[in-house]
Amino acid sequence: xxxxxRIELNNRFIEVFELLKGRGDIILNDRNGKGIGDFADKIxxxxxxxxxxxxxxxxKDKRVIDYRQARxxxxxxxxxxxxxxxxxxxxxxxEVPKNRSASDAYTxxxxxxxxxxQAFAGSGADVGSASPENNHFFSVPGLRGSxxxxxxxxxxxxxxxxxxxxxxxxxxxxxxNEIKDNEIYAIKSxxxxxxxxxxxxxxNNGKVTSLRMISANNLEYQPxxxxxxxxxxxxxxxxxxxxx
Numbered sequence: 001x002x003x004x005x006r007i008e009l010n011n012r013f014i015e016v017f018e019l020l021k022g023r024g025d026i027i028l029n030d031r032n033g034k035g036i037g038d039f040a041d042k043i044x045x046x047x048x049x050x051x052x053x054x055x056x057x058x059x060k061d062k063r064v065i066d067y068r069q070a071r072x073x074x075x076x077x078x079x080x081x082x083x084x085x086x087x088x089x090x091x092x093x094x095e096v097p098k099n100r101s102a103s104d105a106y107t108x109x110x111x112x113x114x115x116x117x118q119a120f121a122g123s124g125a126d127v128g129s130a131s132p133e134n135n136h137f138f139s140v141p142g143l144r145g146s147x148x149x150x151x152x153x154x155x156x157x158x159x160x161x162x163x164x165x166x167x168x169x170x171x172x173x174x175x176x177n178e179i180k181d182n183e184i185y186a187i188k189s190x191x192x193x194x195x196x197x198x199x200x201x202x203x204n205n206g207k208v209t210s211l212r213m214i215s216a217n218n219l220e221y222q223p224x225x226x227x228x229x230x231x232x233x234x235x236x237x238x239x240x241x242x243x244x
Contacts, residue, residue: 002062002064005231006064006065006066007064008087009064009065009067009070009084009085010056010064010065011059012083012084012087012091013056013064013065013070013073013084014056014057014059015091016073016077016079016083016084016091017057019091019092020077025077026039035050036050036053036054037050039053040052040053042072042073042076043069043072043073043076044069066230067085067230067231068174068175068230070084070085071085071172071233075146075147075172078092079091079092080092081233085231085233086191110137110138110139111137111139111143111144111145111146111148112137112138112139112140112143112148112149112150112169113136113137113148113149113150114136114137114138114149114150114151114167115149115150115151116151116152117151117152117153117154117193138150140169140239140241143169143238143239145171147171147172148169148170148171149169149170149172149235150167150168150169150170150241151167151168151193152165152166152167152168153165153166153167153168153195156217156220157195157196157215157216157217157220157221158184158195158196158215158216158217159216159217160216160217161184161216162184162195162216162240163242165242166240166241166242167240167241167242168186168195168237168239168240168241169237169238169239169240169241170185170186170235170236170237170238171235171236171238172233172234172235172236173185173234173235173236175234176200176208176228176232176234177208178234179198179200179208179211179234181198181199181200182197182198182199182214183197183198183236184196184197184198184236184237185198185234185235185236185237186234186235186237187211187213187226187228187232187233187234187235188232188233188234188235189226189228189229189231189232189233190231194213194226195237196213196214196215197213197214197215197216198211198212198213198214199211199212199214200212201225208228209227209228210225210226210227210228211225211226211228212224212225213225213226
């Protein structure tokens with residue numbers, strides 16, 4: 001039985017797919033890199049899986065997109081993850097970008113999304129106050145590629161390694177198997193965001209089922225364990241910026 005959250009995720013996927021078609025990022029019968037096969041190759045890893053994409057797009061079909069595939073879509077096409085995964089905000093973070101004509105001037109925005117911690121968490125008591133105007137892009141020399149997000153730290157649990165008011169830059173990782181024990185990650189799950197040293201907790205089959213969260217300020221903040229699942233987002237902390 002498909003859970004209701006997966007059905008809602010798939011409905012948002014259908015909405016995003018239609019918007020990408022409208023932008024010209026997807027052209028169904030195109031043979032120059034924008035066809036349904038090209039889309040399937042990026043999202044599912046196989047050009048021959050166009051029929052699966054079409055199944056996702058058919059509300060009467062029982063097959064629906066999963067969270068891992070949805071995150072790949074966000075990375076490949078610049079879709080707002082908070083919208084697609086959590087149903088918060090708009091598909092592209094702000095208004096839907098318009099197609100550029102050849103005469104349009106292009107000003108690079110940067111490759112790192114700076115946002116509030118509430119907006120990054122995706123939901124929660126304070127997310128309604130996190131407006132899209134608080135999000136913008138910037139760049140840092142030496143940090144390239146996609147999947148980068150930055151947000152300010154509010155709290156002292158990671159002192160002296162990370163201080164209250166610091167800004168962290170993180171890069172999303174593909175899954176639990178990429179986690180290295182005793183390194184610092186941002187973990188986003190069910191509208192809550194933690195920044196901790198983490199250790200994997202596995203079951204008898206070696207599958208990661210939980211993460212042990214450890215604060216640098218361990219005199220005031222005790223370790224705890226949090227269950228993880230396919231909806232958990234994982235980000236490796238790669239840079240700390242003070243006095244931004």
